Amino acid sequence: MKHFINLKDVPLKDLRRILKDAKERKKLRKKLSTLENDPKAPLKGKLLIQMFEKPSLRTRLSFYLAIKQLGGGTITLRSNELHLGGGGETIEDTAKILSTYGDGFMLRTDSDKKLDNFKKYLKIPIINGLSPSSHPTQILSDVFTVEEIKKKSISKLNIAWVGDSNNVLNSLIEASIKFSFRLRIGCPNKYKPKGNILDTIKKQNKKIKIFNDPKKAVKNADVIFSDKVISLNDKVNIKNKIKDFKNFKINKKLMSFAKKNCTFLHCLPRGNEVDDFVFKNKNSKVWLQASNRAHVQKSILLYCFDKLR
Ligand code: CP
Numbered sequence: 566m567k568h569f570i571n572l573k574d575v576p577l578k579d580l581r582r583i584l585k586d587a588k589e590r591k592k593l594r595k596k597l598s599t600l601e602n603d604p605k606a607p608l609k610g611k612l613l614i615q616m617f618e619k620p621s622l623r624t625r626l627s628f629y630l631a632i633k634q635l636g637g638g639t640i641t642l643r644s645n646e647l648h649l650g651g652g653g654e655t656i657e658d659t660a661k662i663l664s665t666y667g668d669g670f671m672l673r674t675d676s677d678k679k680l681d682n683f684k685k686y687l688k689i690p691i692i693n694g695l696s697p698s699s700h701p702t703q704i705l706s707d708v709f710t711v712e713e714i715k716k717k718s719i720s721k722l723n724i725a726w727v728g729d730s731n732n733v734l735n736s737l738i739e740a741s742i743k744f745s746f747r748l749r750i751g752c753p754n755k756y757k758p759k760g761n762i763l764d765t766i767k768k769q770n771k772k773i774k775i776f777n778d779p780k781k782a783v784k785n786a787d788v789i790f791s792d793k794v795i796s797l798n799d800k801v802n803i804k805n806k807i808k809d810f811k812n813f814k815i816n817k818k819l820m821s822f823a824k825k826n827c828t829f830l831h832c833l834p835r836g837n838e839v840d841d842f843v844f845k846n847k848n849s850k851v852w853l854q855a856s857n858r859a860h861v862q863k864s865i866l867l868y869c870f871d872k873l874r
C-alpha cells in the first residue's frame with residue numbers, strides 16, 4: 566500500500582510508471598462506454614471513500630469514474646455530516662472506521678495537518694485531493710496532458726505559470742524538480758512564493774525563475790498554466806488582490822510573447838485571470854486537461870493499491 570500526498574514524496578520512476586499506465590488505459594477506453602470496466606477490472610471489490618471539506622466538481626467526478634472503471638465503487642462523504650466535522654469524534658477513531666469499511670481514502674481538506682494525521686492512523690492508502698499547500702493529482706495529470714499534446718517529454722519544454730503562488734503552483738514546482746523541466750513564474754512581487762518554497766526554488770540552479778513581469782515569465786513558453794487568483798482557502802481582501810493582479814491577465818497580447826503554438830492550461834474553475842479569447846482559443850486545452858484527470862487518477866489508484874502494471 567502507498568500514499569499519494571505530495572509529488573516530492575513519490576519516486577520519479579513511480580510517477581513515470583503511473584503516466585505510462587494512464588496512457589495505455591486511455592487508449593483502451595476508446596471502445597468502452599462510461600461505466601464499463603477496464604479489462605480485468607483490477608480494483609474489483611474495492612471501495613474508495615472520498616471526503617470533501619471544500620467544493621469540487623472535477624476531482625469528485627474523476628475519482629468516481631476512475632474507481633468505477635477499475636471495477637470498484639466509491640462513497641462520497643462531507644466532513645460536516647460526520648461526527649468528526651462537529652468535533653464529536655477524533656481523527657484517530659474516524660481513521661479506524663474508514664480503514665475498517667474502505668480500501669482507500671481520498672481527502673480534499675482545508676488543513677495539511679489533517680492529511681498528516683489521517684495518514685498516521687489509517688491502515689489504507691490516502692490520496693490528497695487538494696490541500697491548502699498542494700494539488701498533486703491535478704499536476705501529475707497536467708504533466709500527462711502536456712506530454713500528450715506536445716508529444717515529447719516535459720523535460721524538453723519551457724513551462725510558464727502566470728498567477729498566484731498557491732497549492733497548484735506548489736505542486737507544479739515539485740513536478741518541475743521531479744521531471745526536470747524549466748519553469749518561469751510570473752506574479753506580482755507581493756504574491757511570489759515564500760518560505761520553504763522560495764528556498765527550494767533558489768536551490769534549483771535557475772531552472773525555476775520568478776518574474777514580476779508576466780511578459781518575461783511567458784517568453785519562449787511552450788505551455789502557460791494559470792489558476793484562480795482567489796483560491797478556496799484564501800482569506801484576503803478579494804477586491805484588492807484582484808486589483809494587484811490586473812497586469813497579469815492572460816490575453817492575446819501576453820500570449821504573443823510565448824511560442825507560436827503555446828498551449829494554455831488551467832485546472833479550473835476559472836476566474837478573471839484569463840480572457841475569453843485565450844480560454845476559448847484552439848490552443849487552450851483546458852477541456853482535454855480536465856478529462857485526463859480520470860485516466861491519471863486510475864493509475865494513481867492502482868499505484869496506491871500496489872496494482873500498477
Ligand atoms: N481542478 C479541480 O481540482 O477542480 P475541482 O475543484 O472542481 O475538483
Ligand code: NVA
Binds near residue numbers: 695833834
Ligand atoms: N487553487 C485553487 C485550485 C482549485 C482546483 C483552490 O485551491 O481553490
